[in-house]
Amino acid sequence: MKNKKLIVAVLVVAGLAAAYLAFDLGRFLNLEFLKSSQRSFQAFYEAHPLTTVAAFFILYVLVSASSLPGAAVMTLAGGALFGLTLGTLVVSFASALGATLAFLAARYFMHDWIRQHFRRQFETIDEGIARGGRFYLLTLRLVPIFPFFIVNLLMGLTKMRTGTYYWVSQLGMLPGTIVYVNAGTQLAQIESLRDILSPAILGSFVLLGLFPLIAQQAIQFFRKRKIYRGWHKPARFDCNMLVIGAGSGGLVAAYIAAAVKAKVILVEAGKMGGDCLNTGCVPSKALIRSARFVQQAKDAQSLGIGKADLEFDFAQVMERVSRVIKTVEPHDSVERYTKLGVEVVQAKAKLVSPWEVEAGGRRIAARAIVIAAGARPFVPPIPGLDDVGYVTSDTLWSIRTLPKRLVVLGGGPIGCELAQAFARFGSQVIQVERSERLLGKEDPDIAAFVQRALEQDGVTVHTGREAVRCERAGETRRLYVKHVGAGQAGAAREETIEFDLLLCALGRAARTEGYGLEELGIPLSKNKTIETDAYLQTLYPNIFACGDVAGPYQFTHTAAHQAWFAVVNGLFGGFKRFRADYSVVPWCTFTSPEVARVGLSEDEAKAREIDYEVTRYDVADLDRAIAEEAAYGFVKVLTEPGKDKILGVAIVAEHAGELLAEYVLAMKHGIGLNKILGTIHVYPTMAEANKHAAGEWRRAHAPQRLLGWVERYHAWRRGPAPEAVVRLQEKA
Structure with missing residues (x-):
């Protein structure tokens, strides 16, 4: 279907071009014909004014919509026939309507095919159009050195709204229309189209074209003044950059800023290294490694080893996890970052102005601030959950007794990794996921493969189940679940799961409370992360956010990736800014x-x-x-x-x-x-x-046709077949 549209468009354009050449239509759309026929046109207009205006309007729309040459001459004709006021009115609306029709034709016939083959390029273009498309279009319309038919076709391939395209075109082409229509009123003095656009007039148009860009910068300037109104900017700053949070994003931000010799202050209320070191990536992978060894011992026969006796103490396993954390800790320590030139303040941070943070009894002024506050485990509002008790990926690491029966709420990466690890240690694990499959961001074949692997390790997987409530009777803890979408009938058929420990692994929510975002009015996105632009700027251009608190990804490596953009834009944005690049973002779920x-x-x-x-x-x-x-x-x-x-x-x-x-x-x-x-x-x-x-x-x-010819070539090189040789000998 997409290719058929393109073929139709090519045929239509080719047909119009052929007709234009075959019938020499160009002779009716040049300056000489207009001047020679001016009196005849004028007489017809005086006799049939409404008919002339309507016919002219329709013809102008057709010429501009089909991108045929001649619009400039017709604009002159509008001035010559109708005068400056009526001519400008007719030409202005006809040109805007014709341009919009060409825009829509490009969108209908070419949009799908072009975007299919240049998808990534147009994703970048679409982002630019969303941010400042009206200014860019207005600039192109105001400068007549850009062929308008090309503007029509190219803009039709973007996601600009049709209504926006029409009114910006109407406004942007108006100055040029007035110049041409006015020239048409003096048609006798014009010998060439070059007489209309002198270097001085062209220069004026160029300056006019720069006006939207200048206006955009002015709007941004006044927008900043409005945003910062009511806040007192410090006369002097204690540092070039202050970073809130010493997780993966904050540590990388502080490291980069110090590396380029900026004065950096890093504020962290908890442990250095954040979630990744203390409760996330490092401890979970240490636990998974021990669980994998237990499973390998169980599978010893597959390696030709008759039996591998294995004894382990779960408390010792968890102590090893703690030891791994302590081994990695120096990489993220206060001592290391102090040596790098970063001043570390171990206290809770509070934004008190766009440039100031209160921490450790100090009021610190910073030219730029990077918020890297991370995220916390999401705990659902399930009735009775607090009564039965639960752990999250943050609090799990304090347990020292292997739970006999473990319920894991959540089928995402964290839930799958920990469910498999505890099953390998010997826990009876039941995993409950609301969706119809585990790992909802992966394709169904991937999710099904992982689910089979978990089930082979002893995990009981319940997909399409929703946790309804929890109950506790003495030492007995129960979780009630129902089938998602089952309605009242499903609620009546609730399933009961008894457990010793419940792990909430339902994702993580950005930390956006308690450090001044509300007081400064910094808005959140629909995903409850800090709202940032493509440069990771928040509402206040000197305050940036990166990592889990900013989204859209919650990975250690993307937090570090964003930190580079936040720091460079924060320190050097006055010279050059960089848009955060998410074009190639990898991730891994560490199941087996x-x-x-x-x-x-x-x-x-x-x-x-x-x-x-x-x-x-x-x-x-x-x-x-x-x-x-x-x-x-x-x-x-x-x-x-x-x-x-x-x-x-x-x-x-x-x-x-x-x-x-x-x-x-x-x-x-x-x-x-x-x-x-x-x-x-x-x-x-x-x-x-x-x-x-x-x-x-x-x-x-593989090129099968070419390979067929190559096969024949090789057969020829081997010489004639034996039976052919015999026949030749018999003939001889």
Whole structure:
């Protein structure tokens, strides 16, 4: 359908061009014809004024809508026939309507095909249009050196609203229309279109075209003044940058700012390292490693070992987790950052003005502030939850007794990782997920594979279930769940789950309360994160936010990624600003097997109507995976139809997080599957899976016709077939 529209558009344009040339229509749309026919036109207009105006209006709309040359001459004709006032009125509305029709034609016939082939480029363009499209269009309209028909066609490919396009075009083309119509009233003195646009007039138009940009800067200036009105800006600042929060985003922000010799103050009320070090990434991966060893011992027979006796004390396992945290702690310590030149204030921060923060009994003035306050586990308002008690990913690490029966609420990455780990230690784990599948951000085939792996390790998975309430009777704790969407009948058939410990793993909510956002009026997004622009600026241009508190991703590596943009824009934004780049964001869920992804999933591609091809390689065929007893999982690559350009990759396999790195690099730097296939990979390694996946793509796109001719060539090179030789000998 998309290609048919484009073909129709090409045929229509070709037909119009052919007719224009065949019938020499250009002779009616030039200055000489207009001047020679002026008296005839004038006489007809005097005899039939309404008919002339209507016919002229319709013809002008058709010429401009079809992007045919001649609009300038017709504008002169409007002045010559109707005078300055009526001529300007008729031409102004006719040109705006014709331009809008051309805009709509480009959108209908070309939009889908163009955007399919240049998706990423237009995503950037759309963001620019959303921010300042009206100013850009007004600039283009005010400067007549930009061909208007090109503006019509290009703007039709964007997401600008039709109404906006019409009124901006009407306003932007008005000055040029007046100049041309006025010239038309003096038609006898015009020998060439160049007589109308002298260098002086063109220069005036250029200055006029710059006016919207100047106006935009002025609007931003007055907007800043309005935002900061009522606040007293300090005459002197204690530091160039103050960072709130010493998690992954805050630490990277402080490190970068200190590296470029800025005076930096880092404020943290809790432990240095934030959630990732103390309650998130580091402890969870330490726990998963111990659980994996327990499972490997259980699977000893698969490695040719008859029996592996294993004894473990769960308390010792948790002590090891604490030891791992302490080993990593120096990387994020006060001592290290002090040596780097960062002043660390261990106290609660409170924003008291756009430039000032109260912390540790001090009032600190900073030119720029970066908020990296992180997030906390989300605890649902389930009746009775406080009565039965619960743990979260923050508080889990204090337990020292392995729960016999564990209920995990949530089927996201945290829930899946911890459910599998505790099942491997020997807990009876029941995982409850409201959606119809685990890992809702992954494709159904990925989620199903992980669910089977969890179930093989002993996890009982209940999807499509909603927690209704909790009850406690003595030492007995119960969770009541019902089928989602079951209505009253489903509520009557509630299921009861008894447990010893309940883990809430339902995602994390940004920390946005308690440090002055409300007092400063800094707004939140619909996702309850701090609202920022593309440069990570909040309502106040000198206050930035990064990491979990800003979204849209809640990963340690994206927090560090955003920190760079927040710092550079905060320190050097007066010279050059950088938009945060989320074009290639990878992530990994550390279940066994791991799930790693970058770019588009199939579900996302379908939702965004992006055409794609799928190439899949089964890890069961990989030599190293077979040797490791890890011959399960697959690599799935999405590419543009008929091309090796990578749109997205999903890997479910052991060490998927490491395997993904090659694809992240490829997508970031525009490397296709052909080049991955042509890269030497060490044998035998798991990384060969990437090369084999590229090989699968290549086989599916082999040039069969060419290979057929090559086969004939090789047969000819081998000489005639034996039976043909015998026949030749008999004839001889």
